[in-house]
Amino acid sequence: MTDKDGKSMPNEREPGVPSRDAPVTTRPKEPPTRRAFLTGATSLFGAAAAHVLLAPFLGHAANGSGDPTRVPGALATEYGRRSPFERAKRLTKPQRSRTPLQDLHGIVTPSALHFERHHNGVPLIDPAKHRLLVHGLVERPLLFTLAELKRFPSISRLVFIECSGNSGKEWKGPKGKTVQEIHGLTSTSEWTGVRLSTVLSEAGLTPGAAWMLAEGSDAAAMTRSLPLNRVLDEALLCYAQNGEPLRPEQGYPLRLLVPGYEGNTCIKWLRRLKLVASPMMTREETSKYTDLMPDGTARQFTFDMEAKSVITAPSGGQRLKKTGYVEIRGLAWSGRGRVEKVEVSVDGGKNWRTARLQAPVLPKCHTRFCLDWWWDGGKAVLQSRCIDETGYRQPARQDLVEVRGTNSYYHYNAIQSWQIDEAGNVRNG
Amino acid sequence: MDRWERARVRGRSLLLLLFVILAAGPADVWGGSKDALFHLGRVATPEEIQAWDIDVAPDGEGLPAGRGTVEAGERVYAGHCAGCHGGTGVEGPSPKLVGGQGTLASAHPVKTVGSYWPYATTLFDYIYRAMPFVAPQSLTPDQVYAVTAWILFQNGLLDKDVVLDRETLPKVRMPHRTGFVPDPRPDVNRPGS
Numbered sequence: 106m107t108d109k110d111g112k113s114m115p116n117e118r119e120p121g122v123p124s125r126d127a128p129v130t131t132r133p134k135e136p137p138t139r140r141a142f143l144t145g146a147t148s149l150f151g152a153a154a155a156h157v158l159l160a161p162f163l164g165h166a167a168n169g170s171g172d173p174t175r176v177p178g179a180l181a182t183e184y185g186r187r188s189p190f191e192r193a194k195r196l197t198k199p200q201r202s203r204t205p206l207q208d209l210h211g212i213v214t215p216s217a218l219h220f221e222r223h224h225n226g227v228p229l230i231d232p233a234k235h236r237l238l239v240h241g242l243v244e245r246p247l248l249f250t251l252a253e254l255k256r257f258p259s260i261s262r263l264v265f266i267e268c269s270g271n272s273g274k275e276w277k278g279p280k281g282k283t284v285q286e287i288h289g290l291t292s293t294s295e296w297t298g299v300r301l302s303t304v305l306s307e308a309g310l311t312p313g314a315a316w317m318l319a320e321g322s323d324a325a326a327m328t329r330s331l332p333l334n335r336v337l338d339e340a341l342l343c344y345a346q347n348g349e350p351l352r353p354e355q356g357y358p359l360r361l362l363v364p365g366y367e368g369n370t371c372i373k374w375l376r377r378l379k380l381v382a383s384p385m386m387t388r389e390e391t392s393k394y395t396d397l398m399p400d401g402t403a404r405q406f407t408f409d410m411e412a413k414s415v416i417t418a419p420s421g422g423q424r425l426k427k428t429g430y431v432e433i434r435g436l437a438w439s440g441r442g443r444v445e446k447v448e449v450s451v452d453g454g455k456n457w458r459t460a461r462l463q464a465p466v467l468p469k470c471h472t473r474f475c476l477d478w479w480w481d482g483g484k485a486v487l488q489s490r491c492i493d494e495t496g497y498r499q500p501a502r503q504d505l506v507e508v509r510g511t512n513s514y515y516h517y518n519a520i521q522s523w524q525i526d527e528a529g530n531v532r533n534g
Numbered sequence: 535m536d537r538w539e540r541a542r543v544r545g546r547s548l549l550l551l552l553f554v555i556l557a558a559g560p561a562d563v564w565g566g567s568k569d570a571l572f573h574l575g576r577v578a579t580p581e582e583i584q585a586w587d588i589d590v591a592p593d594g595e596g597l598p599a600g601r602g603t604v605e606a607g608e609r610v611y612a613g614h615c616a617g618c619h620g621g622t623g624v625e626g627p628s629p630k631l632v633g634g635q636g637t638l639a640s641a642h643p644v645k646t647v648g649s650y651w652p653y654a655t656t657l658f659d660y661i662y663r664a665m666p667f668v669a670p671q672s673l674t675p676d677q678v679y680a681v682t683a684w685i686l687f688q689n690g691l692l693d694k695d696v697v698l699d700r701e702t703l704p705k706v707r708m709p710h711r712t713g714f715v716p717d718p719r720p721d722v723n724r725p726g727s
Contacts, residue, residue, distance in 0.1 A: 225667060239575075240583050247575040248582060256574055307571055318589060324670050326663040328589060377586050386592045386653050388660040392645065395714065401639030403650070405714040496725030508722050512643050 193218065196285050200224065201268075202354075203289025206417045206436065211463070212263070212471040214292035216347045221354035222268050222290065224325035224389075228374055232350075232358040235322075237304075237342070241380035244309030251358050255344060257299035262341070262364070263470045265438045267291035267410045269367035269394055269515040275502075276511045279522070279533040284420040287533065288521070291438070293471040294355075296362050298343035301336065305380075314380040318387075319361050322376035329370045330384035331363065335408070339364045342375065364469040365440030366408045367515070369394055399510035410440030412499050413518040414447050414474070414491035425529030428482040433460070436471045439493035444472040446492045451478060453486030453522065454501065460489070468494075480525075486534075487523040588671075590659040594704030597658065600675030601699040604692065607684025610677045614666045623688050628667070632688045635709055648689025652714055654706035658682050679703070 193208035195218055204220045214220075221227070232251045240246035271290035274280040281287030314333065321327040331340075341362045344351060351357040356373025363370050369389060384390065384406070396404040414437035419425055433451075437444045443466055448457040460474035474489070490499040502519040524534040590596040602610075611623075619625075623632035634644030643649075647657055662678045664670050673681070679698045686692035686706060696702060 225664065225670065238578055238583065238586055240578060240587070246578040246583055248578040249575040253574040257572060303572075307575060320586075320589070324664070326588070326670065328663070379587070379589065381591070383591075385589055385659075386656050387589070388656055388664075391652050391656055391714075392647075392650060392660075397638060397643055397645070398715075399639065401643075402713050402715050403638075403710075404717055404719075407717045407719065409717075409719065411719065495720075497720050498723045498725075500722040504722050512641075 195220070196289060200226075201290070203285050204292045205285045206289055206291075206415070207284050207420050207423065209417070210473075212293050212436070212465075212473050213347065214294060214471075216294065216349070216352050216355070219292040219294060219346070219352065219355060220266075220268065220290045222270075222368065223323060223354065223373070224327050226324055227354045228323045229353070230322065230358060230374060235358050235376070237359060237375060238377045239304065239308045239380075240377075241318075242311045242314035242382065243305075243380050244311055245307075247308045249304070251344065254299055254304070254342060254359065257303055259297055260300060260341060261295055261297040261345075263293060263295045263465075263467050264362060264364045265291055265293040265410075265469060265471045266362070266368045266371055267413075267438070267440075269369065269407070269410065272517040272521075273514045275517050275519070276506070276514060281421070281533055283422040284415060284417050284521075287421070288415045290368070291436075291471070293438075294346045295348065296341060296343045297345035297348075298341040298359075298362065301340035301342055301361070302338075304342060305337070305378075308380075310380060313382050316381050316384050318377075318379040318381055318385050319370075319372040319375060320377040320379070321356070321372045321374040323374045327369070327372055327389065328385065328387040329372060329389055330381070330387065331366075331370060331408075332384075332406070333380075336363050336366075363408075365410060365442075367394065367410055370408060394515060396509070396513035396515050398513065404513075407516055408440075410438075411516065411518045412439035412441065412444070412491040412493040412497050413437070414444075414489040414499060415521045416449070416487050416489050416523060419487065419525065419531045420523055421531055421533045423531045425480055425525065425531070428480050431478045431480050433476045433478050433487065433489075435460075435474050435489050437462075437474055437489070437491040438469070438471050439491065439495075439497070440469060441497065442468045442494040444474075444491055445494045445496075447472075447474040448490050448492070449474075449476045450488045451485045454488055454520070457490075480529075482527060482529075484527060485525040487525065487531075488520050490520050588659075588663055590655045590662070592653045592655050592704070594655060594700055597655070597700035597703060598675040599700065600679050601697050602676050602678070602680025602683050603697055604680075604683045604687040604694050606676075607680035607682070607687070610673070610681040611684050614673070614677075615681065618667060623685060631685050635689070638710070638713070646689070647685055648691060648709070650710050650713075652708055652711045654682070654686060654691070654708055655704055657685060658703060 195202035237249040268290035360373040416435040447460040460476040463473040618628035634646040634649030683698040
């Protein structure tokens with residue numbers, strides 16, 4: 106399987122193939138400037154000294170053209186980066202970027218590749234100056250520093266976040282090309298923070314507090330109202346993602362996380378929680394993030410991200426190069442709990458097989474599924490459907506559209522079909 | 535008391551002491567109690583709260599003092615908004631603010647303040663916190679009342695001579711006010727169906 110544009114091997118020789126006929130002293134593939142520099146440096150200080158000076162990526166280590174067992178490698182670095190051969194990247198628009206699901210393994214999204222969505226840019230916030238205000242229907246309005254929030258009992262949890270607009274263009278029919286373009290607004294991280302309920306009990310809820318307005322300190326001062334009885338059990342105020350402080354585009358230094366809810370409720374750059382009696386009807390819960398139905402009514406506070414799955418390989422834009430074994434791989438998730446089962450079809454939904462689920466299978470978290478397939482070189486239509494622990498089954502496109510029409514834009518979770526032709530090209534369809 | 539008797543008594547009191555230490559231990563060693571507050575954070579002053587408390591509720595709670603007319607709003611709009619939203623609020627490129635009434639149930643719904651928004655207070659709240667896009671929170675309450683009035687007027691939802699303020703704004707009736715319904719999902723493939 107290669108990309109549509111057939112990413113070529115960075116190496117002349119097959120990687121990992123043992124060979125003694127590539128002496129380390131000749132470097133035919135090296136750029137001349139570097140070779141000249143290296144030769145000069147070598148004669149001056151000797152190889153070891155030059156190596157120290159020119160670390161981290163040098164000579165064979167820089168372009169991988171030689172035998173890595175014959176030349177010292179790069180030195181230790183303070184903050185690691187990926188191999189220069191790796192190119193997976195987010196697909197960006199000014200206010201959003203999409204995760205390259207087709208390039209990832211397992212369930213955790215690298216922080217640098219976690220999708221982003223913001224409503225007026227990513228603010229630059231000094232954590233020493235950041236404050237969280239908790240006020241409204243509370244006994245004591247409180248102001249917290251980040252250091253104080255980090256002192257509370259902590260909790261870490263692997264949770265997916267999906268934008269409710271993920272796959273939204275597909276309401277109108279198959280539009281996107283790649284799995285990244287269509288479904289890349291979902292990612293999973295391990296999030297660490299303090300329970301919302303812990304912080305709220307510190308302020309003391311007063312009777313009548315039923316909703317909470319959460320506000321970000323970005324240029325959109327993004328706000329959402331959330332029903333306390335539904336979010337108190339699970340919501341976290343997070344300061345860390347995958348073991349380190351949040352990425353700026355994920356809300357550094359503090360974000361709300363409501364597991365299973367549409368992404369925009371997980372207010373980033375969180376600066377204020379106001380306890381109120383009823384929803385504030387902000388622009389983001391009236392004009393946006395409401396689902397227009399065919400009869401002209403609109404559904405409001407459609408928080409849960411319903412069960413969904415997608416095959417990430419083979420997927421749109423890729424090509425099967427050879428007949429024979431293919432491991433069908435994908436991700437499944439549900440905002441209502443655990444993934445119970447994923448079924449896969451290679452004939453457009455006529456026959457289904459149960460996929461293997463890779464451990465761990467966690468509630469409200471991406472779950473990796475795999476299935477063995479031997480491609481015979483003929484046409485195929487690959488599909489997957491997720492069944493979650495509530496018994497809900499991911500719907501076929503026509504079943505979803507029959508109920509909701511094609512104007513709701515948000516919360517599209519229908520079965521994705523990938524068409525494969527005899528040449529092995531994979532297309533959305 | 536013989537030697538053994540004394541040893542037994544001593545043993546018993548040692549056991550008792552151990553029991554007391556064990557029973558009281560966690561509280562003494564770890565301090566606090568399960569129900570106590572953590573005493574983190576400090577009480578916010580009214581000034582600190584006021585500085586950030588900019589939200590406006592549908593009943594008008596939170597609206598600042600101030601007032602604005604359609605006429606004044608026309609000038610605010612031309613100077614601060616028209617460049618992105620178009621001269622009359624429909625040209626764009628940024629979202630259409632005007633029109634679309636009666637289109638929501640059609641194949642090509644046009645969602646605008648006039649056709650879709652359930653509350654006029656939301657318009658004030660949003661402009662006050664987030665617009666103009668390049669300079670959010672730069673307008674005075676008077677300017678926001680005025681431009682709000684102008685957008686409502688353009689949508690046919692306000693008479694030209696009404697002055698908008700914290701009393702009159704919440705009374706503006708929006709056409710789609712009763713058009714929102716609660717989430718009925720799961721609505722497709724219900725478990726057990």
